[in-house]
Amino acid sequence: MESPVRTLLSSGVTLADAALERLLPSPDTLPHSIHRAMRHSIFAGGKRLRPILSMEAGRMVANTGNLPEGIADLGAAIEMLHTYSLIHDDLPALDNDDLRRGKPTCHVAFGEAIAILAGDALQTLAFQTIARLDVPAETVVQILQDISTAVNTGVGRLGDLDTGIPPGMIGGQVVDIESEGALPTAELVETIHRAKTGALITTSIVSGGLYALGATSRNAGSSEIISRLRIFGEKAGLAFQIVDDVLDMTQSSEELGKTAGKDTATVKATWPAVFGIEQSRRDAAQLIADAFAAVEPFGSAASSLKALAQYLVDRTH
């Protein structure tokens, strides 16, 4: 028998994939090349972690046991943003990766020009999808504000990188690129992780909650709900990235399905590079405990989201 969290993951993948299949232009829509390139990267075997977190946050806030109607489209929009960032990250001018999840990266399969434009188009389609969400306009605007901030150029408020701007995905990518080769410090690694991966994971959870509040026309207590979701997202997102760093250092390429040890080979800023493997594992466990504490008031409605977070730090690949 499958564990509850595995059932949750597999049904989440099914829902997210169905929404993506419906929202992406068909491969036979002209111009073929870009639509095929977008699909190539979107359907390359992603775990749909962000859509699943978004949907489960929505389920928790709705508190009916069910997902709010149409929330898979929000998850799909977030997955489009994640995928666009991977396509551009893999380009020769950035990480220059030929393979992702064992398949040729977008520019290897379709050429650089189409890969750049396919990334651009996935960002556009994400915002178009948000514009069409089946929730009140006020909710759409709240979701748009939160997500657009999370994928922007902020780097956060840590150490001497203090900017007063919330951390954002592109900001994290820039700091990551520019710090390559430098000796990673604690502030630098935390800044990159919170911005490059943490911000999108956090907004996945926050926007799922906003969606559920809008879908159920609720205002009472909404600001406390959202601030608890944000803490959960920030803590769980950082724990997830720390575990990713540890796995990259400790597992073989075969177990990971990608080139292991690449981060250490190029002196990338990773958590274990600064704190060591054992401390990294303790930090991840503490962050998950903090994340759990933030959603304690939701009671049993939080169990799926907590099980997901636990699964993510316990995973071995």
Add this chain to the structure above:
Amino acid sequence: MESPVRTLLSSGVTLADAALERLLPSPDTLPHSIHRAMRHSIFAGGKRLRPILSMEAGRMVANTGNLPEGIADLGAAIEMLHTYSLIHDDLPALDNDDLRRGKPTCHVAFGEAIAILAGDALQTLAFQTIARLDVPAETVVQILQDISTAVNTGVGRLGDLDTGIPPGMIGGQVVDIESEGALPTAELVETIHRAKTGALITTSIVSGGLYALGATSRNAGSSEIISRLRIFGEKAGLAFQIVDDVLDMTQSSEELGKTAGKDTATVKATWPAVFGIEQSRRDAAQLIADAFAAVEPFGSAASSLKALAQYLVDRTH
């Protein structure tokens, strides 16, 4: 004394520039490189045509003689989208242009990685700016839907490129890249022009009208207003691009401020390449007449928008 249209243009540039200055992160915000790259391309001497058309469409629909409060931010968002598309278009994998408006292109000044991310960030910032517009949430959502469709992958409904999807900027870029070297046909050139440049010009005008309707809380007659603005935008946008093609073919590089004749040298799909210079000029004049007819019901409130369109087809550089 300056002509009225020149006054309109110069005050429009001032307004758009002030909004952009306020909305873009300062050059001293970390990470410096991307914020400086975004500013490099945004403040490289653009004519602010799209923001000005957007603001003047708003003024016409508001019908008070004044611009709706805060509409310059909408114009700035549209200029960010235009600029992001230029940054990515100039990349080595696409047009490989070293100069734009006499200045080094973004990737020449900041490297390819930062240029790719700066383009990405300008798209994000555009949607974040739209999310914060000072109009009712319903209006924000309408504007978001129209603009995100206009910068997407559609190629329109012409000839055998029939897709049922409205023309979009990225779709036009893809068709333009992929048709390079092919003998241009009338259908191909019209499709590229309507998608690659026409769609963003059209949504500039349509979204300016939507903004004014939202700012003045009006619903009555709004669908006719928007459909007239759309026709005006499509006709004037195509006329603008035809004139651009003609100028490229007939002017020296010095007069144009860019490499003239580049389109013919590489057998690019241009209007005069298919229809000849004289027919192109007649087509542009007819399109402007059609555009004027569409806004006839607005009476004297349409005079600024009409003067702008006339100026754009009469320009010599």
